[in-house]
Amino acid sequence: MTIDFTNDARPVDNQALVVRTTQREFSADDLLRLLKGEVYAVRVRDLLTGENLRALRERFLDRDDHGPLGTDPQFRRIGYAFSETGNAEEQDAYFAAAAGHLEQLRSIAAPYPYPADTLRLLLDEVWPTGATVLSSESRKFFAGVVRYQQAGVDLEPHTDNVERNLPDGQNLGIVRQLSVNVLPRPPRPRR
Secondary structure: OEEEEEOOOOOOOOHHHEEEEOOOOOOHHHHHHHHOOOOOEEEEOOOOOHHHHHHHHHHHOOOOOOEEEOOEEEEEEEOOOHHHOOOHHHHHHHHHHHHHHHHHHHHHHOOOOOHHHHHHHHHHHHOOOOOOOOEEOOEEOOOOOEEEEOOOOOOOOOOOOHHHHOOOOOOOOOOOOOEEEEEOOOOOOOO
């Protein structure tokens, strides 16, 4: 399985600007280079392997229970991003559903860990001050939306910008946001 941390400052055109590492070698320096804009992506290739990866592919890919993306039904997903909310009522619904979405995804992954949990633990261990789920007004954001694209549907990796939908005047203190893409089955090259 490939995990990509990406910086949305510029597209990754030059392969020299991608750090390739393993879970064991992954470090805070890799993230710091990304945050400084020295590289545009950090690729961790072995976060999930073997039976764990095979089982998670079976459990998550080609599912029929993914709900449609509100703006485009050809994209399917479990859970949704804060950037998909547009008003206070939708934001309240987002926070109310966050824990249930995470429990659903953990249940699908069981007995294996849900990859977003594995990733959050890795980040907490390597970053000097630790890492945690973002919260606002004592409400936890949801990290780990599962998106599924049906055959022939194209979606480039992107960043769901959290601050874009915050109420006016609300500041979460985010200096730089990273996006993480977990690819259990690498995309086929375009022809």
